[in-house]
Amino acid sequence: MQRWTGALLALIVLGIALSVGFFYSQGSADFWGQDRQPVAFSHRLHAGRLRIDCLFCHRGAQISPVASIPPLSLCLSCHRSLKAQTPETEKVLAYWNSRQPIPWVRLQRLPDFVRFTHQIHLYAGFQCTDCHGEVAQMSGTPRAPTYEMGWCISCHKRNRASEDCFTCHY
């Protein structure tokens, strides 16, 4: 009986640990605030209600491999003169006043052996939402779908883009 309970307990615990790990690695879970940003930035507000263009903030996307996140000074160009501050917008001002950048949590990361560039995909006529989803309707920014090779290839196939290894791995 005793041995039985021990084994069962161990199994349950292992099961929980594995499923937590699985969901986390799938990028579809936000446990213990892993993905919680230092400021509760809302794409729904900025890109949705305020209709700010993606490229207004992510200026690198069109000219560089990385989309880049805006410098704090760009946030301040509006946030300096808000009518009413909220506790979250106060945080932005506090960062600026202490001359500290906001340490955003990185949600997307491709491994170093992949050379992805935003620029060429935008030139090919893709919209940001094609890959990143309807960000304008999301309040918290979730981890996007898994950017794995199968996903890239399926899109490359659909659009008759190159499937040569050296297109991305060089």
Add this chain to the structure above:
Amino acid sequence: MDLKRRDFLKTVGLTAAGSLLPGCTQASHKLIPYLLPDDEIIPGIANWYATVCQECEAGCGIIVRVMEGRAKKIEGNPTHPLNQGKLCAVGQASLQGLYNPDRIRGPLQRDGTRGEEKFRPIGWEEGLSRWVSALQKHPKGAVMVSRPVFGTLAHLFSEFMRGISGELHFYRPSDEVAVRAANRLSFGIESLPQYDLANATYLLSFGAPFVDRWLSPVHFGVAYGKMRQGRPGVRGQFVQVEPRLSLTGASADRWVPIRPGTEGLLAMGIGQAILKRGRGRLAKGDRSRFERLYAPFPVDRIEAQTEVPREDIIRLADEFSSAAAPLAIGGGIAAAQTNGTDTLMAINALNILSGNLNRPGGIRFFQPPRNLPFEEDPPSGEETLEKVRSRFDEGRRSVLMLYQANPLFTLPPSMRFGEVFKKADFIVSFSSFMDESTAMADLILPDHFFLENWSDHLQKGIISVPAVGLAQPVVMPLYDTRAVGDLVLSAARAEGMPKVDLPWKNFREMMQGRWRDLSNLQAFEDPFETTWIKRLQQGGWWGAPGDPLPVQKREPPASIAQARFEGDEKTFPFYFHPFPSLGLNDGAGANRPWLQELPDTVTTAVWGSWIEINPRTAERLGLRTGDMVRVISAFGQLEAPAVLFPGTRPDLISIPIGQGHSAYGRYAKGRGVNPLSILAPLVDQKSGALASGATRVRIERVGRPGNLVLIDQTAQGDKRNSGAARGEA
């Protein structure tokens, strides 16, 4: 349910482990934006900046890939006339100097006794004032030993040292000192010529390790490629004369394993044979002088002393004299003897004899136009530093200043330069790393690393066009360091210092002033501001190819002194040859892991020292590759694993220079041995450069295996080596 304490603990442990699974956050999981955008930086897009490599004296033009303010990769500058877009491993690895974890990160003040290596951080103001007050306390007492620098920094150093009545020496171990002395005596021009390898059809090299590391390895690598494969239908022939088969020797068509110290004699033998066959291209009056010179050297004596068979000498003479564009060069081990300059002069005589001076494929002297506002400061030999020591002994000098020179490592202890470090009242070092000499300093005022610094580099000889490289900072200084030029300028301005005419606010301004002069002299069309930007983009200025300098003097050596060796032949039966290694150079590369793991091209050894022994010699002593061997000279001994190497004479022991550091950071310290540490204090008579090949040694079997790492595993067995050549051509 009945839960025991033990089960409970197990459960807790597992849960903890499970929760750790997704919990591994790293700093790279953060995205840190700029506060203010930088106009020049687009994240993800590289900026390439042109600057000048300063890892050796050659001064190759480089371009550095910088992303978001971090230097990521270095390549050769394609427009620079010296290296033409190519770069050596040392230049590539200079990134590991910039990001080296053992860099000195701010000014340090000695704590405890000298050499105890205890330092405490101080502020820059305090550091500067300590240095200045030491200079004031000892008027006319300062000596500066700097690595060879060229251009504005050299000018600043010499003006400053002259102003405070001190002395300045540019020093790094190199055969350049002997090469210059020989050129002065042979041709009356004391500078480095252009050895036109690219256009030569027959190259006879006496020990010059131009493929390994000689004067400007990248330049010679490019030229060598052109000589062999760059001309349709013409493949230049190449013979290397040296006791140990270097990488250069391994590239040659033929190797002549000559007895060390007799290279000059062989050159005489070849010259004599050419003259006898009437193949020389000499002016009438010269002919008799050459005949007189060669008369006292009968061929059998040369054959006996050099151990090069008579027919080989004749063959070399025939080949050399019948070639369309023959070229003889000398350096490396041939110059590292007590008769080094004589040897090089005898080699120069071969060039005079074949009439290749100022001809394509021969030796051509170019000097920067006289009016260029940059002067050339020749490097000093080891003998000069011995004289410095005696001045410290006598108390005439008392302050030692070191700029990226490490005499405690590069000078043999038998030259007793260590006494300077005991006698000196005050030692200040401007080094970026805690090398052996800096560790003995009282005050360390670290310079920026060269990738964070302004400077310029006058190209000395070697190429046919006048060129001055312009070096700019490619990244912001990583640490609390200051440019040595700025320090010297602020010391010159300090109150109570002798008046020195150095009115500039900072070093960059001084440099710009000299470039303004250059701009005026060369009558550039653009306003200076535009010129300056253009020069920065290009990485310097290079003019049109000038005419070679006329060579008035063509002097054969009056005689050739016999090479002297320290240690008698009975007790010390072997010649000893410490050779500069491909990556570590004179030891400065030892703190760069990339260079440590760069395999020695011939033996494939990495991360340590080794002793090259001929398999026949090894057989006699019962040694196998990897066995520890003790090398003993009259001045010390050292132990390292043996590498059985058929490309070495049976009477020669060779060890690469560069390892054996007792300081210099985590990658260098306590690794391998320094072969310079057992050398005799012998110098080349005429140039004063260290005769590093003049010490005789004996070897002993230690009786245990050493820690030798060879990349090529097939060479580790005895079979392959003992079956191979017997150390003959």
